[in-house]
Amino acid sequence: MIVILDKSGSMGGQKIELAKEATKAPLALLKDEDSFGVVAFDYNFYWPVRLQPAANRTQITQAISAIIAGGETNIYPAMREAYIQLAGATTQVKHVILLSDGRSLPDDFEGLTKKMAESKITVSSVAVGNGADRELLANIAKWGKGRTYYLEEPTNVPQIFTEETELATGKTLREESFKPVVKKNVEAFKGIDFKTAPNLLGYVATKSKDTSEVLLESARKDPILARWQYGLGKTVAFTSDLKDRWAVDWLKWKGYPKFWSQLVRETMRRQDDNEFDFRVERSGDEAKMTINAVRKDGQFRNKLDSLIRVVGPDQVVSDVSVHQVGPGSYEAKFPLTKKGSYLFRAVGEDSGGSSRVLAYSYPDEYHFYPPNTDLLRAISSETHGRFQPKTEDIFDPNGETTALPTPLWPYLTGLALLLYLADVLLRRIRLFEL
Structure with a gap:
């Protein structure tokens, strides 16, 4: 499968973000051995994701997220490139999803799409917004023996991509x-x-x-x-x-x-046992589990046969034994080695099925990630700036000047006040009285 994604300037803002999320959607349905690629286009085209196994989901997702909108709309070169990549493939299913919100430069779309159909490549199209060339995209889907979709708002694009992938692969039923x-x-x-x-x-x-x-x-x-x-x-x-x-x-x-x-x-959710007070607290890099078991008549519940089952963020299950430390009181500790949420469930005939969740993580804004140099380079190129400039070049105006207006009213107000006071003074004191 190859997604041909319009990244022209009209796709800016929410459209491109939703389109990128939609482009990632097929990865959840494709098997690891299936091939997936993304070719993005404005006036020219480039491959954010070369055709590769869908097993590389992390790298593919990161590459899709780095796509930036800008430029004109020119569909034909990107379609031709997708055709070249898929024409020689021997896979049973070869499918292309084309998304665009604008009007492309004219070219021989009918001839190219029919060649794709002859090579067993199906083409579906998604038109987004009133500015899309619905007629051309519908014809491309008809010539390519695929399906065509029209959406006035881009919010449903991810759902369309998911449904299209299911229909294309024929693996739903x-x-x-x-x-x-x-x-x-x-x-x-x-x-x-x-x-x-x-x-x-x-x-x-x-x-x-x-x-x-x-x-x-x-x-x-x-x-x-x-x-x-x-x-x-x-x-x-x-x-x-x-x-x-x-x-x-x-x-x-x-x-x-x-x-x-x-x-x-x-x-079904199990009700907590009122006679079984199960608590989990974080203490440094450990989770401290405490159980206080007291019957309704005030008698302590001693020698309980209970375990704490812990499900870590990586879904690894561990069983922890609890030790009685006092009358009706039990304690256990569990090391927190991975960031994320831990589920603690008391298991055993005497536990009542109580469960607790402990979050051991930091918000995303505190996480440290390596710099996205490709994204920074693309931003510099699109805005005609410089990538990794020298120190002296950062504040270099390059001969550009600008006018900076200076408000005069504070000075004029002060002058008027001084003249007013001088006028009052001269009226009170007669300097040249005869």
Whole structure:
């Protein structure tokens, strides 16, 4: 996939920012082995992202963020360059998304787009704003056997790019018989034999989040059931069906009611135990966990069988033992080695499922990042300035002068006041009385 992005001057402000976010959107849907590139254009074109594996998401995202709007609109050279890059590719799907908000210089768009179609390259177009050449972009999509979109406001551009990627790759629906494979046994699966479960007839293919926990998957390693923690809450995603389209045989399976009742119960928020006071505080580079367990009748709860399960910012799970330090009082410590949010959950029959979140990070404005020299160089070039000037050149006016107006009213007001006082004085004192 190649995105052809208009970076002309009319794309300045919110348009270019939303367009850059939209350009990043396909990365969340493409597999690591898929190829992705971005060619940006004004009057000329350049490659912010050369065609490369989508696995390089961090570098690709940084390169897209550095794009700056400026210049005229000239689509044809960028389209020709995308065609040259994709013409010799042997991949099954070759797709181009063209976004523009202006009117391009005329050229043989029909001939080029039909050549792309003959090379099995599909082209879709997105027209943004009233100034876009909707007719040309619609024709390009028609000649390129793709889809065309028109948006008066750029706020929906990221959503359009996501939908376009899903349609282009054809990976959203997989209607085929398969048996879900248990990737991880959890408490919600207790007493359920998935080996005896009938086949499901389809699912929506997707990609699991880095922070998610895949519980069931297909033979293609696509997630079928996944869950993840968000703060104190839990979220579960099931990518197949609950009715008689894909789950027609599951509805007759005796494990079906038990599966859903246990899954829902496991996902629901658990109420904290009033007899179990669980607290987490930061102490330097450590988290200090304290538990005070007292029954309603005032008796201490001693010798509790409880663990603290810690989920770090990198989603690594650690179990920490708590030690009783007094009547009904327990303590434990955990080192904070990574920046981010930590989730602490008390597990065990006596814990009540209490959980706490501890943030161990600094705001973004305190983070130190290396200088973005490409962005600074581009700003200097666009504004006709100098990149990394010498010290003596920083305040060099280069022969330029400017007029600086000086307000005269303070001086004139002071003079008028002095003349007024002099007039009063001369009226009071007769210097030349005869």
